[in-house]
Amino acid sequence: MQDVAGKVAFISGGANGIGFGMAQAFVAADMKVAIADIDSDAAHRATARLGKRAVAVPLDVTQPEAWEAAASKVEAALGPVHVLCNNAGVTSAESVLHDTPLEGIPTDEWKWLMGINVTGQFYGLKTFLPRFKATQDLTHIVNTASMAGIVPQSRAIPAAYTISKYAIVGLTEQLRLELEGFPRIGLSMLCCGLVKTQIQSHSLKRAPHISELEKAKSADNPFLDALSSAMSPENIGKRVLKGIRDNDFYIFTHPEYKPLVQIYHSEMEASFGASAELGYTDPLPTWLPLKR
Numbered sequence: 001m002q003d004v005a006g007k008v009a010f011i012s013g014g015a016n017g018i019g020f021g022m023a024q025a026f027v028a029a030d031m032k033v034a035i036a037d038i039d040s041d042a043a044h045r046a047t048a049r050l051g052k053r054a055v056a057v058p059l060d061v062t063q064p065e066a067w068e069a070a071a072s073k074v075e076a077a078l079g080p081v082h083v084l085c086n087n088a089g090v091t092s093a094e095s096v097l098h099d100t101p102l103e104g105i106p107t108d109e110w111k112w113l114m115g116i117n118v119t120g121q122f123y124g125l126k127t128f129l130p131r132f133k134a135t136q137d138l139t140h141i142v143n144t145a146s147m148a149g150i151v152p153q154s155r156a157i158p159a160a161y162t163i164s165k166y167a168i169v170g171l172t173e174q175l176r177l178e179l180e181g182f183p184r185i186g187l188s189m190l191c192c193g194l195v196k197t198q199i200q201s202h203s204l205k206r207a208p209h210i211s212e213l214e215k216a217k218s219a220d221n222p223f224l225d226a227l228s229s230a231m232s233p234e235n236i237g238k239r240v241l242k243g244i245r246d247n248d249f250y251i252f253t254h255p256e257y258k259p260l261v262q263i264y265h266s267e268m269e270a271s272f273g274a275s276a277e278l279g280y281t282d283p284l285p286t287w288l289p290l291k292r
């Protein structure tokens with residue numbers, strides 16, 4: 001979608017961080033933006049900074065009916081949506097407070113994080129894909145994954161977060177196959193390394209399963225908002241805009257992760273040995289997308 005001027009973007013989690021960086025880049029390119037966020041105050045502060053081409057709509061991405069209501073409000077205010085940025089996300093709130101092994105993740109935390117990071121994006125697609133398939137206009141979807149969904153990096157990235165981002169990589173790769181017959185719908189998967197946002201404190205503040213007492217104790221945690229010297233969300237936003245214009249499927253913003261990806265992929269490739277059943281061969285060419 002080279003010509004983005006006048007197009008409408010719907011950005012979940014657009015009130016802060018990476019989503020707001022996208023909104024800034026889009027408005028600078030004469031697009032209109034809907035800041036759809038659970039934090040209404042932050043959403044209104046964001047639209048005040050963005051000017052008259054931006055509107056705020058309340059959205060909890062875990063509520064399918066809220067998606068439909070938000071989409072209708074945006075269509076009434078700005079016109080049909082052309083770009084969906086499925087971006088709202090949280091990190092593990094528990095991990096800000098404790099070093100928790102996988103089996104120690106509280107069930108409430110697992111459900112909360114997966115509900116936002118994974119199911120939230122699924123609901124976004126359920127809301128907008130039928131609209132995008134029905135229109136003759138060019139449209140585009142950007143799913144925010146993470147480098148954490150391409151390679152696990154270290155214990156510093158919480159387990160539940162990594163698992164949720166692997167799910168978004170699977171969701172987006174599958175969607176790419178399903179959109180092969182829809183050349184007017186572009187698709188990108190945003191995979192960032194560290195970005196200078198307040199995802200840790202925002203996640204802790206919103207986590208319903210952590211007591212106010214525990215949240216108050218976290219103020220002394222030196223690792224809270226450890227992302228303060230990371231890449232700027234404004235530059236991520238500009239790269240996403242370029243990705244929409246050029247229809248880049250993979251949007252990798254941090255090239256320094258490439259050697260890590262190569263290590264994992266080389267190990268996988270080297271691990272393909274002999275067939276488990278002598279003489280058996282899957283009929284790959286008829287159903288696998290071997291050409292890209």
Ligand SMILES: NC(=O)c1ccc[n+]([C@@H]2O[C@H](COP(=O)([O-])OP(=O)(O)OC[C@H]3O[C@@H](n4cnc5c(N)ncnc54)[C@H](O)[C@@H]3O)[C@@H](O)[C@H]2O)c1
Pocket residue numbers: 012013014015016017018019036037038039042059060061062087088089090091116144145146147191192193194195196197198199200202203206227230
């Ligand atoms: N910061 C990083 O280093 C980094 C790296 C890679 C990927 N990401 C991903 O980028 C996305 C944005 O994260 P960020 O770092 O900008 O964090 P952020 O906290 O600055 O922004 C996230 C936004 O999502 C909103 N949100 C949270 N729960 C919501 C819900 N239920 N419904 C609607 N909105 C909700 C928050 O209010 C906030 O405005 C996330 O998907 C995150 O996983 C972040």
